[in-house]
Every structure is written in C-alpha cells, then in structure tokens.
Amino acid sequence: MNKKLALLLSVFLLSALPAAAQTEPPxxxxxxxxxxxxxxxxxxxxxxxxxxxxxxxxxxxxxxxxxxxxxxxxxxxxxxxxxxxxxxxxxxxxxxxxxxxxxxxxxxxxxxxxxxNLASKELRRVDNGHQQLAITFSASFNDYYVLEFLDLLNQYQAKATFFLSAEFAFRNPDTVREVLSRGHQLGSHSFSHLDLTKEDNLKIHSEIVRSLDMLEKVSGTRPQVFKPPFSYYNERIRAISRALGCEAVKWSLDSMDWNPEYPAWRIAARTLKKAQAGDIVQFHFGAKTLEAMQTILPAWQEAGYELVTLDTMLSPGPYQVDEEGRAHFPKP
The missing domain is CATH 2.60.40.1930 (Macroglobulin (MG2) domain)
Incomplete structure (x- = not known):
C-alpha cells in the first residue's frame, strides 16, 4: 500500500512540474x-x-x-x-x-x-497686482559676506530667495541653515555648476535631483525653485525641473554685479532705475554688491516696495507662466 501511495505521489509531482514552469512571465x-x-x-x-x-x-x-x-x-x-x-x-x-x-x-x-508646454518659458516676473520685488542670490562655492547680507536684509525687513549649489551646501551647511532660520527661501542652483544646455536629459535630471537631495539633507527643506548655472536655459531644462517639483526661474532684472565694469554705485543706479513691481532681481554675494544694497534696500523701501521671497510672490494661487516668462493668476 505504501508503495502504491509513493508511486501516485511521484506521478502527481511530475505532472505538476510543467504547470509550474509555465508561470515564467514575459x-x-x-x-x-x-x-x-x-x-x-x-x-x-x-x-x-x-x-x-x-x-x-x-x-x-x-x-x-x-x-x-x-x-x-x-x-x-x-x-x-x-x-x-x-x-x-x-x-x-x-x-x-x-x-x-x-x-x-x-x-x-x-x-x-x-x-x-513649450509656450511656458522660465519664470522671469510675477504679475500678482502687488507692489512686490523678489530679490534673488546665486552662489556655487563660497559663502563670502553671506552673514553680512543676512543682517542687512533683516535691517530692512527684506526677504530673499537664495539659489545655492549642492557644493555650497556641502561646504557651508551652517550658512544654509542660517538662511532658512532668518525666513528666506532656499532654491537649487544645480549639483556641480555645469552648463546644463550642453548635457543630455539624464545628466540634467541627475544634476537637479542630487542638488535637491543635498540641500534637503543639510537644511531639512526640499527646494521648490531651480535656477541653472549661468541662467542658461532650454526647453529640456525647464521641463525636467518642473517634473521634479521645481519652478524654473530666471530673472527680469539683472543687477550686473558679476560684471567687473560695474562698481557699487553703478549697480545701485541701474537697479533703482529699472526696477518695477513684479520683477525678479538677480544678485550675487560680494563686497561691491553688499555696498550697493546699502543704497538699494532703503530706496526700495521708501518707494513702497515689499521685498519678498518667490514663494510669497507666487502665493496668490495657481499660476501659469506665459511665453514671456510672466506668471499670471487665472480667475476661477
């Protein structure tokens, strides 16, 4: 009897093998x-x-x-x-x-x-109906004068958006945390400061993701705005940035502080003459910019401008960016 049971069991197991083999999916x-x-x-x-x-x-x-x-x-x-x-x-x-x-x-x-959407360009200005300006800083490596800038901004109740690279965050983690503790906004300025217009899609994606990861690791906050090195854009950079949850930002007013032919007085004169409500203004850290802002900030304050982060400027609600880089707020 035991031999018969063993034989039947063997036959059953052998018959089940083809069925098991057929479970391999494509x-x-x-x-x-x-x-x-x-x-x-x-x-x-x-x-x-x-x-x-x-x-x-x-x-x-x-x-x-x-x-x-x-x-x-x-x-x-x-x-x-x-x-x-x-x-x-x-x-x-x-x-x-x-x-x-x-x-x-x-x-x-x-x-x-x-x-x-190809017609939606990188953000250059915000038409929200308020008398606001968005001060932005871009930095890739060193934190020269950052604390002095923070103190000056505090003096005039001004808030700004700081676009920082992953290398900046790695070198200066305490500075990054101080920026946030003062109520300013953090933005990504890429991982390794390359001209992303010359890179393929996967490299662009990697540069942004790795920078977001590093900035979040250092600060506890994941940025929601991105500005590429040199402000060089194309449709691929815009699309990938937005897909990663970051609005693609440029500027409508460049202070020209990066130009050696622009001393502090010329930076101030240019910026004060050209500023209009809704502008996104580009600055960089440096001694002459710090000097210029000692003239710019009180003048803007006296003119009635509210100096805010990009997040605040975009806070009225869902917006659309048009072919000129203007953010509009469609009525419900």
Missing part, C-alpha cells in the same frame, strides 16, 4: 530611461520584448501610465521592438510614469515621461 524593457514630451506634439515610446517567458508569441500587452490608463497596445515577438506614438495632452504636465502590463501583472520597470 519581460519588457524601454529603449530609453526618460523621454520628454510637449503639449500638442507626439513622442515615440520604444519598447522591447526581452523574453517571452512561457507566453505564446506574439506576446500582447498594454502600455499604461501611473493611473492605470491604457495608452497603447503591444504585440511583440521575443527580441523585437515596437514604438507607440503618444499625443501629449495639455493636461499632461510634470512627471508621468509608464510601464507595460499584461493580465494584471506589471512586466517592466518604469519609464519617466516628462511633459511640459
């Missing part, structure tokens, strides 16, 4: 790790069937987004690829995550699809 991959798409245009998503597993071929599957919406149908043989054309809808903004699904099972890693 495996898909994307040709690229990241794609950029712009409203009203099409983007081609390349997908490859790396392994059919135990599925019959051609293997059918679906391309879906992070919300489960089906964006395309796939039918592939092992080792072959297929392109799915996607029309980027106006409502698609920021980051979308695409993956391949079959029979309720996810069969690929995620593809990052970055969506943006």
């Amino acid at each position: 495996a898909f991959s994307f040709v690229q790790q990241m794609l950029l798409g712009f409203s009203g245009r099409e983007v081609a998503v390349g997908i490859r069937l790396d392994s059919a597993g135990d599925a019959s071929q051609p293997v059918t599957a679906q391309l879906r987004d992070e919300q489960g919406q089906v964006l395309g149908q796939l039918s592939l043989f092992e080792g072959k690829g297929q392109k799915v054309l996607l029309h980027i809808k106006p409502g698609w903004t920021g980051a979308k995550y695409l993956s391949v699904w079959r029979n309720g099972q996810k069969l690929s890693s995620d593809l990052l699809l970055v969506c943006d």
Whole structure:
C-alpha cells in the first residue's frame, strides 16, 4: 500500500512540474530611461520584448501610465521592438510614469515621461497686482559676506530667495541653515555648476535631483525653485525641473554685479532705475554688491516696495507662466 501511495505521489509531482514552469512571465524593457514630451506634439515610446517567458508569441500587452490608463497596445515577438506614438495632452504636465502590463501583472520597470508646454518659458516676473520685488542670490562655492547680507536684509525687513549649489551646501551647511532660520527661501542652483544646455536629459535630471537631495539633507527643506548655472536655459531644462517639483526661474532684472565694469554705485543706479513691481532681481554675494544694497534696500523701501521671497510672490494661487516668462493668476 505504501508503495502504491509513493508511486501516485511521484506521478502527481511530475505532472505538476510543467504547470509550474509555465508561470515564467514575459519581460519588457524601454529603449530609453526618460523621454520628454510637449503639449500638442507626439513622442515615440520604444519598447522591447526581452523574453517571452512561457507566453505564446506574439506576446500582447498594454502600455499604461501611473493611473492605470491604457495608452497603447503591444504585440511583440521575443527580441523585437515596437514604438507607440503618444499625443501629449495639455493636461499632461510634470512627471508621468509608464510601464507595460499584461493580465494584471506589471512586466517592466518604469519609464519617466516628462511633459511640459513649450509656450511656458522660465519664470522671469510675477504679475500678482502687488507692489512686490523678489530679490534673488546665486552662489556655487563660497559663502563670502553671506552673514553680512543676512543682517542687512533683516535691517530692512527684506526677504530673499537664495539659489545655492549642492557644493555650497556641502561646504557651508551652517550658512544654509542660517538662511532658512532668518525666513528666506532656499532654491537649487544645480549639483556641480555645469552648463546644463550642453548635457543630455539624464545628466540634467541627475544634476537637479542630487542638488535637491543635498540641500534637503543639510537644511531639512526640499527646494521648490531651480535656477541653472549661468541662467542658461532650454526647453529640456525647464521641463525636467518642473517634473521634479521645481519652478524654473530666471530673472527680469539683472543687477550686473558679476560684471567687473560695474562698481557699487553703478549697480545701485541701474537697479533703482529699472526696477518695477513684479520683477525678479538677480544678485550675487560680494563686497561691491553688499555696498550697493546699502543704497538699494532703503530706496526700495521708501518707494513702497515689499521685498519678498518667490514663494510669497507666487502665493496668490495657481499660476501659469506665459511665453514671456510672466506668471499670471487665472480667475476661477
């Protein structure tokens, strides 16, 4: 009797082996790790069937987004690829995550699809109807005079936005924390201060993400605004920055303090003459800028300007940035 049971058990186990082997699912991959798409245009998503597993071929599957919406149908043989054309809808903004699904099972890693509107340029000024100016500073390495600037800003109840690189944060963590403790806003100025217009999409993404991570690690706050080195922009930098939760910022008024031909008096004269409500004004740390601001800040205060962070300037509500870089606040 025991021999019969053992024989039956062996037959049962052997018959179950083919069924177990058939559970190996297909495996898909994307040709690229990241794609950029712009409203009203099409983007081609390349997908490859790396392994059919135990599925019959051609293997059918679906391309879906992070919300489960089906964006395309796939039918592939092992080792072959297929392109799915996607029309980027106006409502698609920021980051979308695409993956391949079959029979309720996810069969690929995620593809990052970055969506943006080409007509929405980098932020240069804010039309919120208030008599406000946004002072911004950019720094990559050293914290020369930063504490003196902070004291001067306090003297005139002025707040500013500080765009700092990851290297600055690494070298000067106490200074970064002091900036925040004084009520100012922190922005990213990239990781390693490269001309990002010359870099590929993955490098741009890495430069911004790594800077955000470092600044958050040092300060406990993750920046929501980004300005690239040299203020050099293109549509790829704007799109990737926004997909990472950071508004892409430039300026409408450059103090020219970086120019050796501009001494303190000339910086002050230029800035006071050209400033208008809604301007985003660019400064850098340095002795002549500190001297110039001793003239600029009281003059702006006397003229009735409120000197605020970008976050405050954009606080009236949801906004749109137009083709000139102006932020508008559409009525509900």
